[in-house]
Amino acid sequence: MDDNTDTNAASGEAFLKGKDLIRNEQLLEDEITALTDYLFDTSQLGIYTPQIYEQLGNSLSLLTQIATCQWGCRNSGHDIEAILRRFCNATLAALRLMNAGLYEEALGQTRNTAEIVNLLELFCLNKSNLEEWKKLSSKEQWKRFGPVKVRLAIENCGEQPVVTENLYSKLCEIGIHISLPSIYQSYEINRALIVGGHFSIQGLIIVLNTLAQIVAPCLVFAGVLVEASKENMRMLTEASQSLLNVKRDIDLTNYESFLTEQKVQRIHEAVNEKLLKSWPKVQELGDEAYNELIQEGKLDTDKLSEQEIRQAVIERAGNKLLENTRRDLQNKDLEWAENASKFAFERKVASLMHMIEKANEQIQNTQNSDHESVDKLYQPHETN
Numbered sequence: 001m002d003d004n005t006d007t008n009a010a011s012g013e014a015f016l017k018g019k020d021l022i023r024n025e026q027l028l029e030d031e032i033t034a035l036t037d038y039l040f041d042t043s044q045l046g047i048y049t050p051q052i053y054e055q056l057g058n059s060l061s062l063l064t065q066i067a068t069c070q071w072g073c074r075n076s077g078h079d080i081e082a083i084l085r086r087f088c089n090a091t092l093a094a095l096r097l098m099n100a101g102l103y104e105e106a107l108g109q110t111r112n113t114a115e116i117v118n119l120l121e122l123f124c125l126n127k128s129n130l131e132e133w134k135k136l137s138s139k140e141q142w143k144r145f146g147p148v149k150v151r152l153a154i155e156n157c158g159e160q161p162v163v164t165e166n167l168y169s170k171l172c173e174i175g176i177h178i179s180l181p182s183i184y185q186s187y188e189i190n191r192a193l194i195v196g197g198h199f200s201i202q203g204l205i206i207v208l209n210t211l212a213q214i215v216a217p218c219l220v221f222a223g224v225l226v227e228a229s230k231e232n233m234r235m236l237t238e239a240s241q242s243l244l245n246v247k248r249d250i251d252l253t254n255y256e257s258f259l260t261e262q263k264v265q266r267i268h269e270a271v272n273e274k275l276l277k278s279w280p281k282v283q284e285l286g287d288e289a290y291n292e293l294i295q296e297g298k299l300d301t302d303k304l305s306e307q308e309i310r311q312a313v314i315e316r317a318g319n320k321l322l323e324n325t326r327r328d329l330q331n332k333d334l335e336w337a338e339n340a341s342k343f344a345f346e347r348k349v350a351s352l353m354h355m356i357e358k359a360n361e362q363i364q365n366t367q368n369s370d371h372e373s374v375d376k377l378y379q380p381h382e383t384n
Helices: 018-041 048-067 079-100 103-125 127-135 139-143 147-158 165-176 182-187 199-227 230-246 257-276 280-293 305-376
Strands: 005-006 190-195
Touching: 018 079, 048 079, 048 182, 048 199, 048 230, 079 103, 079 127, 079 199, 103 127, 103 139, 103 147, 103 165, 127 139, 139 147, 147 165, 165 199, 199 230
Parallel strands: 005 190
Antiparallel strands: none
């Protein structure tokens, strides 16, 4: 595996230090956020991804309303409301990190939502668990209602946890814990190891679908636990179903096969394009492969048949073509993301500047109008 590291700094430039480094990274993340917003706003992220994003916003609106007693205060403590506040904040943090291109970090926050939704599910299955949980100290709560204990308790009730053992393990491995596989997650589809935020449609899809899988049932659990009215319960159930309807069958438990399929298809198309449009370059690779094999002593033309020589050259040339194609795709993706992010950020800044100019004009017009009113008030009146 090539350690092809991108440090978000131009090659040969002096490395930034101090607050300049921090601000530069934050600027890059702001540019990625602007690009993500732009792609959502211009419907360039497929059919379902924008719908998941929209439905997540609708779901969070309902959960926030419950968490802030907008449907009425139950006057029986605010434990569930406080838990939902933590759930909303963790979800919003995950979305913020996702938009900035920090996908593994977004999954770290998603793990927080996973622990909360399973706890709420257990409370719904038996409300005595909620009463017991409220009476325990923080230390005892963790012993009695830790993530593993909660999952096992749900399974003992004959139900499947929203967040299964497999999904939770993946969230821990990729989003939180350090392991040999997890430190290379940023290699992503074209094997570029990135320091700092980077734009990835695949990362975006994985985070959104995983969040949708967790947020949708939370709506129903929240309604049950706060004893929502029949009308509000219907609204929560419909919002939950709407989110599940647009969610795709991809999350951390099966994303590797999804990415492999995407990678193979994309490289296959790129190789075919080169074979059709750049045949002279392909022939050059064949010549290079032949010369390399001769120099390495791996092609004894006196002992090998013409068919065996041809097969060895084709195999070496094919590997070179595949590697060159992968590198070209990687460079193309990184260049596109950089240019597109800057374009989207400049567009966003220009829009904000236009809004500021409009606001200043309104303020100036209001001030002029006030001055005119004052001037008229103090103008000398002629007397007959």
